[in-house]
Amino acid sequence: MSDTQLPDAEMPEDSEFDEDDRLKPEYVRAVLDAVEQGDAEGARERVEPLHPADIADLIELTPAEQRPALIDAIGELVDGDVLSEMNDWVREALIESLDPHQLAGMAAELETDDAVAIIEDMEAAGQQAVLRALDPDDRAAIEEALRYPEESAGRLMQRDLIAVPEHWTVGDVIDYLRAGEDLTTDFWEVFVVDPAHRPIGTCHLSWILRTPRMVPVGDVMKREQTLIPVDMDQEEVALRFQKYALISAAVIDDDGRLVGMITADDVVHIISQEAGEDALLLSGAGEGDINRPYLLTVRTRLSWLVVNLGTAILAASVVGLFQDEIAAFALLAVLMPIVSGMGGNAGTQTLAVVVRALATNQLASSNTWWMIVRELRIAAANGAALGMLIGAGSYLLYHNPLLSAVFAAAMVINSLVAGMGGVLVPITLERLRIDPAVSSAVFVTTLTDVMGFFSFLGLATVTGLATAG
Missing domain, CATH: 1.10.357.20 (SLC41 divalent cation transporters, integral membrane domain)
Structure with a gap:
């Protein structure tokens, strides 16, 4: 036995998934049986280890008439991350059953783009109820995003990013990142802006980590960058990411000011969505979603x-x-x-x-x-x-x-x-x-x-x- 191999008794179980990384029918059945028998604790224990995307899959695989009982049983495990991974039609039905304060709490946990995806398809009255329950900063960010056209970069972008002035040194940037408790933690590059907050360059985290502290950011950054207009269609955004092999990109408004960023994980979803839509539209099958009414x-x-x-x-x-x-x-x-x-x-x-x-x-x-x-x-x-x-x-x-x-x-x-x-x-x-x-x-x-x-x-x-x- 190698040093890294575990004894049979210690090998992690992966019985929930088949060889294609899908939830096994018998696992889904076991969870639903626990729910039907009133064993909410047992159902939660089975579901808790799952990734939010897998919990969303479990809810989608559950027959529509059994979903309310499942969601009641697993309770707080259905959070904002699960909602953001959920099929649009299933999510819309679930949202209708949630209290605005519950939805607001879920939306507040998410990046702006994911929160917008949850709120944008709601009726106007429901939107306003959720927005009123949000903190002022979160509400302002989501309201601004909702003003942009559907399927545009403005809807897709995240507001939380790192932007620094050109005159800073690498040491200033590192100190800023360490001291800023409210800064986003998910980013791959730092944007460099001028006094009018227009992006003039970008600097990868790896460059910052490997550069002496006293070097100015302007000497490290790359001035050539791909800028995404805020009203650009999401399909065109995906094409730019694919063409230029981008990990993230700055989004600018009509005056050229930095207003957000788009990351590769959002674009992967868009590429898959657009490709599927075109194939289904060619056949005249509409969206082709099995959860559609x-x-x-x-x-x-x-x-x-x-x-x-x-x-x-x-x-x-x-x-x-x-x-x-x-x-x-x-x-x-x-x-x-x-x-x-x-x-x-x-x-x-x-x-x-x-x-x-x-x-x-x-x-x-x-x-x-x-x-x-x-x-x-x-x-x-x-x-x-x-x-x-x-x-x-x-x-x-x-x-x-x-x-x-x-x-x-x-x-x-x-x-x-x-x-x-x-x-x-x-x-x-x-x-x-x-x-x-x-x-x-x-x-x-x-x-x-x-x-x-x-x-x-x-x-x-x-x-x-x-x-x-």
Whole structure:
């Protein structure tokens, strides 16, 4: 046995989690059984060792009708940190059951950005009740944050930071950090400001610790820094953190004054949230949150299904134009869904790439034409390959060279349409300031369905395939 290995009896138990670091169903069941049996103390003992994020997961995994009893049982373990980690819909339901003074106590324990996340979705009357219960300093900070647009840097930033003047020495900074009992304890860098409180540089803690005390801060700091405007959208903030590999960044107001900072832990959450939102919006599933109210989910999905019904009717009307040809050569009805279906798949691939490129600022006005040409070349290559494959397959099955040629040509045409639509539709929506993740899929699938049917049936009519068949 190595020196660091513990005897079996002393090995820490980790029975709460599975191999993917998720709470095991049997652990969740054991906690809920204790609650049902009135053993609140036993439930608290099981839950107390958990991290706040894991307690939030436990509450989310609990059926909605059992959550109030669980929260009553574990009591003070549901604090501000747990609320800040909780799913929005679950947290909103919990907040409605809490007293404003309880919420105020939780909010006061948190960083400003986390406190704002808890309060911002409340009704106006509830917000005011919580704000009145807060200390004046906390209330002023949260009220200021709530004045900024939703999903902006102003909502995301923390107010607690370390800022020092340029004329200080490293020793002055160290003494200030040691003496200031009310200073924040979670920071990675010190911001250097001018007399107007505008940031002029930044200094990592490691530089301060390794520099002699008498060296001026101005000689140690890095003057180049990434400044975040207070009204910048949180998605753009995340892109800047990703692009410049930031750990934290200063947030400035319209006059260039330092008003807060954003840290990497907040941005990681935003990146995950935005990526998930775009994927769900492309499918028309709304937020896709399993905790979202049933009727609201039905309404969101149904609205998009009704739109898709309209596009399906449009595609069907195109087929109706060629009903005589289909009646004369029934094989056309068998094969035409393949052309539209493959075009839809190709368009979805292109659409996903373009929407992601727009979201990550990889696609801009300067390289739009390059992107269009690139996707058309890809579409032509894929269409030609699929056309030859499907043409050869149809010839082996039906021994009709004209049918095979029409089938292959329609596949190439619809692949090109899919590539062009997959690029132009999201770019056009972006220029019109419409989120391309929300509406692009409907337009692209409609385009490929209509053009798939029209190209295949139109070529069949022009070439006399139906008559020959």
